Amino acid sequence: MLHEPATPAGKDPAGPYKIRLGIRMFILYALFYASFVAINLLSPSTMASIVVAGLNLATVYGFTLIIVALVEALLYDWFCRKKEAFYIQAEKSEGKDKA
Amino acid sequence: MAIIVFLIFVVFVIGLSLYLGNKTKTSSGYYAAGGKIHWGINGIAFAGDYLSAASFLGICGLIATAGYDGFLYSIGYLAGWIVALFVVAEPLKRLGKFTFTDAVDANYNSKGIKLAAAISTLVVSICYLIPQMVGAGVLVEPLLGIPQSWGVVMVGAIVIVIVATAGMASTTYVQFLKGSLLIIFSTVLVGAVLIRGLSTQPDQGGQVAFYQYTHLAATKTGDKLSVSEPGWSVFEQKDIKGGLSFVRLGHDGTETWWYVSDTNGATGAITLKETQSVVVKADGKWINGAPASATNQLRLVGNLEKISGDSAAKTGSLSIFEFLAALTDKDTSVQTWKTAALTDSAGEKVTVYYPKVVAGDQIMRPGLKFKVEGTLLERLDFLSLMLALFLGTAALPHILIRYYTVPSPASARKSTIVAIAAIGFFYILSLFMGLGAMVNGSINPADSNMAAPLLARTFGELLFAIISAIAFATVLGTVSGLIVAGSGAVAHDLFDRYLKIKMTDHQKVTAGKITAFIIGGIAIFLGILFQGVNVTFLVGLAFAVAASANLPAIVMLLFWKKTTAKGIAASITVGILSSLLLIAFSPDLYTLYGLNPLDAPVPLSNPGIISIPLSFITLIVVSLLTPKAKAGTEAKAQIAG
Incomplete structure (x- = not known):
């Protein structure tokens, strides 16, 4: 490392897992977002269809995109913390074994 | 207030900055707050x-x-x-x-x-x-x-x-x-x-009486446009790009611009809609036919013309879904405002703000912009x-x-x-x-x-x-x-x-x-x-x-x-x-x-x-x-x- 970070970050054995998970979740959301844009471009009148409680597809899809972003973010954090905890536990066990 | x-x-923000400033001595503190923020x-x-x-x-x-x-x-x-x-x-x-x-x-x-x-x-x-x-x-x-x-x-x-x-x-x-x-x-x-x-006549919480913009009937014979109602004079008509047309009318000594909204080719009947306008004259800005002043400014706009087909409706409290559903209704219509620029016959620059009614189902889907x-x-x-x-x-x-x-x-x-x-x-x-x-x-x-x-x-x-x-x-x-x-x-x-x-x-x-x-x-x-x-x-x-x-x-x-x-x-x-x-x-x-x-x-x-x-x-x-x-x-x- 040629230019050190503001605060040093220790080794992160969960790093590769988090990168893989992040890319998968990103692709999932990107597809959902792309579908929204595609409907707007290819069949804009579909967006005016009433879907539920007097609300049209445009409104429902828009809100869903925002809510899904948060749900995915929370799930990602949950999986990351679980993996981080696993490695911390494994490291502790290893330390005990050595002792 | x-x-x-x-x-x-x-004062609070500047005080906080000065307080924190005394503690910021290093480049890490200055650029990254020391990397210590929760x-x-x-x-x-x-x-x-x-x-x-x-x-x-x-x-x-x-x-x-x-x-x-x-x-x-x-x-x-x-x-x-x-x-x-x-x-x-x-x-x-x-x-x-x-x-x-x-x-x-x-x-x-x-x-x-x-x-x-x-x-x-x-x-x-x-x-x-x-x-x-x-x-x-x-x-x-x-x-x-x-x-x-x-x-x-x-x-x-x-x-x-x-x-x-x-x-x-x-x-x-x-x-x-x-x-x-x-x-x-x-x-x-x-x-x-x-x-x-929602209301079709919003009055800004009772502070400003709802202003109802006027429509005038007019006819066109050949090139001559005349307003059906007495007391109105037609000074000029300007056609601009996009198929828009505006007329300058005089009434009680005040000149205002009107939007030529609906034209019936067969009968020559025309509907003129009241607009708001800003004219840049040699002696300053004129708004809606009078010199701009603290009391003569552009009126704030935006209202529902109909709520689910009713032109005199007031809903009372609504849930988030009812609010959105009422606006999405195809029988709801909103008076939106567009802008057009033109130059009048005296060479003065005119900006006209004209009304355009849009159905609720169009407002609540992509396509207006x-x-x-x-x-x-x-x-x-x-x-x-x-x-x-x-x-x-x-x-x-x-x-x-x-x-x-x-x-x-x-x-x-x-x-x-x-x-x-x-x-x-x-x-x-x-x-x-x-x-x-x-x-x-x-x-x-x-x-x-x-x-x-x-x-x-x-x-x-x-x-x-x-x-x-x-x-x-x-x-x-x-x-x-x-x-x-x-x-x-x-x-x-x-x-x-x-x-x-x-x-x-x-x-x-x-x-x-x-x-x-x-x-x-x-x-x-x-x-x-x-x-x-x-x-x-x-x-x-x-x-x-x-x-x-x-x-x-x-x-x-x-x-x-x-x-x-x-x-x-x-x-x-x-x-x-x-x-x-x-x-x-x-x-x-x-x-x-x-x-x-x-x-x-x-x-x-x-x-x-x-x-x-x-x-x-x-x-x-x-x-x-x-x-x-x-x-x-x-x-x-x-x-x-």
């Missing part, structure tokens, strides 16, 4: 940084005038955080020190990267600064009764104090404060809108915008530097999640605030940016004062972040790292403060220059520049082993130049220049669909032509921990 709330806020505070500060004038003033204004199309910005801006969380947050935290340049250059130590990334940071920050300063001017004029340009100067001066005293530390707490207040009081405002419900059912080019333009919004967030330097203010990569991740929750919630509120302004007679037809504060004014001076002070804080928070990013690019990236000027830590902080002062001055100048342009539109362009210049470098650095230093530098350079040139020669900018947009050599207003792939391709081609180093591999190993 508004002035008192505003002053209290400004992830929860950083998350809300992210929201405070990101929810700029574009989000609060611009998006609400755009929804108020273009309905659902304004909300598309909310969706795109929020979606961009997914890229930030899943792709950028933790790796960037591991790689960087203070700036975006640190991160992309972390494993290369390349002069080319340092120069290109520092210039990119400056360009993107300045592009983003312009709309913030424009928003500041718009806000201060009605709040303090001073000209817009003075508002811009005042905001610039306060921000320079904030940044030059304590850098990222004071900026973080100002952004945290502003982010919290913005979300809390936007919720209050939306609650008030829902409790009031973005021509999703238009030509292939118009559709591509929409696709280009949505692409830039999605990819732009994770490439904004002032957002990226916030990853260095927390202690660990896990904190960077958590603070991004807090930001997504806060920003997502605010963007849902933005739809209600924008629509609330649209139907509550709180849109200034000459400038949609004030829709949210003017909506608050319909609920009383206190809420207006608070919302305006928060909107002002919104500008302060974002501008502070941008100036920290810009000052880091010059003082840290260029002076310290690129030119290798020997400086002590204290001198580095001083260099950062001097740079902040200069960038603040540039921001003031540009804010005055771009007055009157919708701030969301300008931010959309800043996103396109950021996504084109920075994102390909970040993504390929992290995920493509063959990425080289030359590839990154070339990609950033091509991204900046291509996006800026495409914007400069686009139809929207031609309109700003006062030229015919149809003459613009670039047919797209949003450059992302060309400049982002171009930047990626440049990186790949140059990297393949300049194979070297295991730098990419090193970077990947580094981010993986």
